[in-house]
Amino acid sequence: MSALLARLVAHRLFWPVVMLLVLFTINLIAFPGFFTVTVRDGHLFGSLIDILRNGAPTLIIAVGMTLVIATRGIDLSVGAVAAIAGAVACSIILGSPEPGSPATVAVAVTVALLISLVLGVWNGFLVAVLGIQPIIATLILMTAGRGVAMLITEGQILTVNSPPFKALGSGFWLGIPIAVIIAAVVFGVAALVTRRTALGMFIESVGINPEASRQAGVRARGLLFVVYTFSAFCAAIAGLILTANTAAADANNTGLFIELDAILAVVIGGTSLAGGRYSLVGTLVGALVIQTLVTTVYTVGIPPIATMVFKAAVVTIVCLLQSPTTADALSGFRRRLAVRAGKGVAAS
Amino acid sequence: MTHHPDPAPVIEMRGISITFPGVKALDGVDFRMFPGEVHSLMGENGAGKSTLIKALTGVYGIDAGTITLAGEQVSFSGPAQAQASGISTVYQEVNLLPNLSVAENIMLGREPRRFGSIDWRAMRRRSAELLAGLNLDLDPASLLGDHSLAVQQLVAIARAIDVQAKVLILDEPTSSLDADEVAELFRVIRSLKEQGVAILFVSHFLDQVYEICDRLTVLRNGKLVGEYLVEELLRIDLVQKMIGKELTALDDLEQRARSVVVDESDAALFVNAAKLGRRGAIHPADLPIAAGEVVGLAGLLGSGRTEFARLLGGIDRADTGELSIGGKPTKLRTPRQAISHRIAFSSENRRDEGVVGDLTVRDNVVLALQADRGWFRPIPKKRQDDLAQSYIQALNIRPGNPDALVRNLSGGNQQKVLLARWLAIAPRLLILDEPTRGIDIGAKAEIQKLVFNLAENGMSVLFISAELEEVLRLSHRIVVLRDRHVVADLENDRLTVDSLLALIADGSGDDDPDGTDAADAAGTPDGEPVAALAAPEASASDSTTTHSTGGSR
Numbered sequence: 001m002s003a004l005l006a007r008l009v010a011h012r013l014f015w016p017v018v019m020l021l022v023l024f025t026i027n028l029i030a031f032p033g034f035f036t037v038t039v040r041d042g043h044l045f046g047s048l049i050d051i052l053r054n055g056a057p058t059l060i061i062a063v064g065m066t067l068v069i070a071t072r073g074i075d076l077s078v079g080a081v082a083a084i085a086g087a088v089a090c091s092i093i094l095g096s097p098e099p100g101s102p103a104t105v106a107v108a109v110t111v112a113l114l115i116s117l118v119l120g121v122w123n124g125f126l127v128a129v130l131g132i133q134p135i136i137a138t139l140i141l142m143t144a145g146r147g148v149a150m151l152i153t154e155g156q157i158l159t160v161n162s163p164p165f166k167a168l169g170s171g172f173w174l175g176i177p178i179a180v181i182i183a184a185v186v187f188g189v190a191a192l193v194t195r196r197t198a199l200g201m202f203i204e205s206v207g208i209n210p211e212a213s214r215q216a217g218v219r220a221r222g223l224l225f226v227v228y229t230f231s232a233f234c235a236a237i238a239g240l241i242l243t244a245n246t247a248a249a250d251a252n253n254t255g256l257f258i259e260l261d262a263i264l265a266v267v268i269g270g271t272s273l274a275g276g277r278y279s280l281v282g283t284l285v286g287a288l289v290i291q292t293l294v295t296t297v298y299t300v301g302i303p304p305i306a307t308m309v310f311k312a313a314v315v316t317i318v319c320l321l322q323s324p325t326t327a328d329a330l331s332g333f334r335r336r337l338a339v340r341a342g343k344g345v346a347a348s
Numbered sequence: 349m350t351h352h353p354d355p356a357p358v359i360e361m362r363g364i365s366i367t368f369p370g371v372k373a374l375d376g377v378d379f380r381m382f383p384g385e386v387h388s389l390m391g392e393n394g395a396g397k398s399t400l401i402k403a404l405t406g407v408y409g410i411d412a413g414t415i416t417l418a419g420e421q422v423s424f425s426g427p428a429q430a431q432a433s434g435i436s437t438v439y440q441e442v443n444l445l446p447n448l449s450v451a452e453n454i455m456l457g458r459e460p461r462r463f464g465s466i467d468w469r470a471m472r473r474r475s476a477e478l479l480a481g482l483n484l485d486l487d488p489a490s491l492l493g494d495h496s497l498a499v500q501q502l503v504a505i506a507r508a509i510d511v512q513a514k515v516l517i518l519d520e521p522t523s524s525l526d527a528d529e530v531a532e533l534f535r536v537i538r539s540l541k542e543q544g545v546a547i548l549f550v551s552h553f554l555d556q557v558y559e560i561c562d563r564l565t566v567l568r569n570g571k572l573v574g575e576y577l578v579e580e581l582l583r584i585d586l587v588q589k590m591i592g593k594e595l596t597a598l599d600d601l602e603q604r605a606r607s608v609v610v611d612e613s614d615a616a617l618f619v620n621a622a623k624l625g626r627r628g629a630i631h632p633a634d635l636p637i638a639a640g641e642v643v644g645l646a647g648l649l650g651s652g653r654t655e656f657a658r659l660l661g662g663i664d665r666a667d668t669g670e671l672s673i674g675g676k677p678t679k680l681r682t683p684r685q686a687i688s689h690r691i692a693f694s695s696e697n698r699r700d701e702g703v704v705g706d707l708t709v710r711d712n713v714v715l716a717l718q719a720d721r722g723w724f725r726p727i728p729k730k731r732q733d734d735l736a737q738s739y740i741q742a743l744n745i746r747p748g749n750p751d752a753l754v755r756n757l758s759g760g761n762q763q764k765v766l767l768a769r770w771l772a773i774a775p776r777l778l779i780l781d782e783p784t785r786g787i788d789i790g791a792k793a794e795i796q797k798l799v800f801n802l803a804e805n806g807m808s809v810l811f812i813s814a815e816l817e818e819v820l821r822l823s824h825r826i827v828v829l830r831d832r833h834v835v836a837d838l839e840n841d842r843l844t845v846d847s848l849l850a851l852i853a854d855g856s857g858d859d860d861p862d863g864t865d866a867a868d869a870a871g872t873p874d875g876e877p878v879a880a881l882a883a884p885e886a887s888a889s890d891s892t893t894t895h896s897t898g899g900s901r
Contacts (some may be wrong), residue, residue, distance in 0.1 A: 030598055047471060054880070070350075089698045130423075152372060186863075196726065197723050197724055197726050198718045198719075198721075198723045198724075198725075199712055199721075199723045199728070201707070202719070204704075204706070204707060204711075205704045205707060205711070205715060208705060208706045208707060209700070209703075209704045209705065210702045211700060211701050212695075212701050212702055212704050213704065213715075213719075214682075214683060215661075215663060215683045215693060215701055215702075216683070216687075216704075216715045216716040216719055216769065217683055217687040217688075217716050217719035217720055218684075218719045219684065219686040219719070253379070273514065275466070276706045277706055332409075
């Protein structure tokens with residue numbers, strides 16, 4: 001029994017899951033109807049659904065970020081890429097004679113996604129071919145990307161009136177928010193492709209020991225291209241959802257600071273920033289923790305000016321609980337307990 | 349000569365037990381050291397040597413037993429505390445920072461300070477003194493990473509000596525040093541011994557243990573076998589105590605290795621390197637390897653033996669010369685290409701270039717095979733398990749758990765995992781760079797036997813080792829390198845350690861090998877070896893390597 005508990009506590013998802021449950025409990029106390037999910041007009045409604053829907057963009061970006069971080073990299077440009085994708089899609093829809101037609105939206109989304117692939121290849125080129133440190137390489141696009149988005153929107157906030165486009169952000173399919181479906185598909189595809197093929201092992205191998213991987217014949221360069229491109233692709237999907245949700249492309253604010261939330265989600269999920277072993281399920285939990293936190297701020301009624309501090313406090317606690325030092329201290333404590341118990345038995 | 353001038357031991361460990369999940373790593377072990385003695389801890393991989401050292405230095409907490417330092421019972425919570433009490437350690441794998449200067453590495457954590465900031469001049473001066481004490485002509489301001497592994501090892505020792513150590517623990521200090529450097533190290537050890545420092549010298553080189561040590565303690569499977577005076581213990585007895593059985597397998601091997609006749613006609617050649625070279629690494633040289641042939645590369649550290657092998661493994665690109673594989677001219681640009689030609693290169697630096705520590709044994713075993721197949725065609729889980737399990741059994745990898753992380757394995761077992769990875773691709777040429785470095789006699793014999801059996805089954809092997817006995821025992825042909833030139837290419841029929849040493853030390857009798865073509869002339873496969881003129885003793889004084897400070901240049 002206690003052995004099972006010890007294994008549970010040692011699991012790297014234990015503390016993130018505990019934190020999520022604590023946040024749920026706080027919400028439940030402040031708002032008894034928190035767990036209630038109702039069907040209204042054939043759509044699912046409720047706080048949990050809101051958390052899933054609003055957390056979808058962060059989760060999508062965090063999935064791409066997980067793979068980048070696993071290769072010892074980081075992608076700071078995801079917010080800017082999201083802004084570019086939104087700007088591209090909105091400007092195409094605005095320039096079209098039929099902004100409301102599904103065909104127009106399909107073209108806009110496709111072009112935005114294709115452009116994100118180019119941006120991802122650019123990041124991959126800087127990191128894999130030129131050997132620039134990932135934080136610097138992606139910082140370039142992080143700063144320049146907002147400028148590019150500004151050029152596309154010509155400095156305006158582009159508001160579009162296109163029901164099919166808006167549905168991406170706030171629509172429902174079979175009663176489930178489309179954003180959640182998209183996030184589930186991205187998550188599922190990433191998990192399947194990396195774990196059912198050897199991609200995941202190669203990504204981890206390169207992240208742990210690049211030179212040993214090279215000597216074992218792993219093509220690290222191609223792998224880096226793949227993960228940075230995938231990350232940009234995820235960022236563009238998230239950008240489209242964010243833009244569709246407000247039906248407006250704002251070059252300055254779409255996806256602002258979302259890279260930090262995504263990195264946090266990855267770290268809370270137990271993937272080390274030093275690269276190597278990664279956990280997509282962990283990232284899912286991490287993204288949920290972050291989004292639940294935001295919701296908690298509203299349900300508990302914390303003043304908006306204190307939101308950031310509250311968020312920082314929670315993240316600090318999770319990181320503390322996960323740190324190796326805490327783990328050592330805890331295992332030392334358990335060991336002493338076990339020794340004491342053992343001595344007690346021997347003495348009696 | 350007294351073995352313990354002071355009758356009171358400086359270190360006394362009694363009844364030490366440590367249990368890891370599922371393993372009793374140490375079981376009631378007693379261990380003591382006297383001031384002014386050199387003590388050796390002997391045992392196979394997994395005998396508990398590293399664990400005992402880590403218990404002594406506070407890395408691991410002990411479950412039972414007492415540790416007494418200079419008469420007082422102690423309990424260290426970590427290596428820093430142990431070091432402050434006078435127990436310094438230099439670990440097997442150099443744990444220094446290659447991106448910092450030599451001086452910074454030596455003084456790291458105890459930099460001399462002046463007005464609250466680091467006194468750089470004092471730091472350089474102090475480091476220079478310490479290096480001078482080691483007879484090491486090294487610029488303290490130079491980057492550590494620019495130096496060879498051997499020099500880095502000496503820097504690590506300089507760092508340990510700087511602390512006022514009562515006890516100095518050297519874990520495999522000589523595994524990456526050449527003969528000159530070992531002699532230097534021993535000089536330093538003897539002078540420290542005279543100052544009353546107790547030195548724990550852990551090494552797999554029996555010669556060195558018998559040369560430098562006064563007393564030794566043997567462990568086997570986490571238990572104490574006994575404590576002995578070195579001069580009273582015959583080597584054969586020591587080996588028997590270490591492995592618990594008589595070791596005759598190696599002698600049989602030797603007899604067989606030399607009796608094999610290899611078909612050396614052009615048709616049978618698997619790899620043929622013609623004037624293959626790379627600027628700054630190895631002068632153009634020839635190397636034909638027949639199928640089923642074991643070729644030994646002999647030479648000192650820095651002689652170009654590793655550099656040459658890296659060209660054949662596709663790790664570095666050759667900038668001159670031709671390479672043909674299976675009769676077809678080929679250029680190797682990446683390790684990946686070499687692997688697709690079934691050439692496997694097992695690096696001497698298993699931590700940085702070999703195993704992937706945070707992956708499991710299974711992942712490490714299948715990595716190269718999977719990389720060769722590409723990411724899209726995963727090896728089925730069942731097949732991965734079978735592969736891992738069969739190599740765990742064939743190579744006796746311990747613990748035999750395919751899900752164990754490789755970084756938790758001992759050095760010898762990590763080496764076996766690396767070997768398993770390369771065997772899994774069914775190589776036609778297996779390049780083994782120091783596969784037996786830092787591992788125990790039992791594992792060494794297993795690996796040697798394996799090399800031999802593989803060659804009998806038609807695999808070519810290029811074998812590099814600093815231990816000449818090993819090269820002689822296994823190789824059909826031996827290629828000798830010196831100063832980045834191939835100086836001889838000989839059939840292994842009447843070679844001895846002495847004649848090989850003479851060739852390594854001074855193959856052509858020419859003091860300046862650069863700018864002469866003698867090397868190439870001597871490098872033809874059929875060429876009669878240059879007579880071994882120099883006496884074996886010359887190797888210690890006349891050898892010129894790129895790393896050591898001694899030497900005739």
